[in-house]
Amino acid sequence: GAVVSQHPSWVICKSGTSVKIECRSLDFQATTMFWYRQFPKQSLMLMATSNEGSKATYEQGVEKDKFLINHASLTLSTLTVTSAHPEDSSFYICSAPRDKEGQPQHFGDGTRLSIL
């Protein structure tokens, strides 16, 4: 069964809305989680590394004020897309490593975000 749960699975909303996506590790603790974005027929691009109890680390070119990450517990990380616009429409996926070595990673089923 799934070890990482992501919610919601899809969102359609108006431009300017803020959208929160949750990523939960179901039967293990994850001090680190990763957030990816995937455009059609493209590779998964790492957006940020979410660290429990501390600030997230963002990849170059990813606006931290646009994509707010909160990792308040060992089983939950949230990504909030603030004031979303059509260009933010994409498939957002989270992952978490299960063991101390950090590999492999377990992925959520993704969130399809469509901004009208």
Add this chain to the structure above:
Amino acid sequence: SQKIEQNSEALNIQEGKTATLTCNYTNYSPAYLQWYRQDPGRGPVFLLLIRENEKEKRKERLKVTFDTTLKQSLFHITASQPADSATYLCALVTGRGSTLGRLYFGRGTQLTVWP
């Protein structure tokens, strides 16, 4: 610049044949190389991991090879079935330890196995 290239965007084979997918990389020194399967609208699912000091790994009908000299990994599915149809992603990990588990993905190869 750093690149991860998967040989083709799509691969079509007949059921029962062996599918071979290629992953080449440049300007990386991976500690691990991994293969994931991704179905439409779903997150990737881990298949196999191979370390930099390993040459080959097997799991049931799957086999992965890793040549750090050629900077290449081959992923084989033997006795392929229509249920194997999916997109297969190659991913590299360049660091060690859970805090360095950043994955770098190729674009994937969409495999179609026809009856």
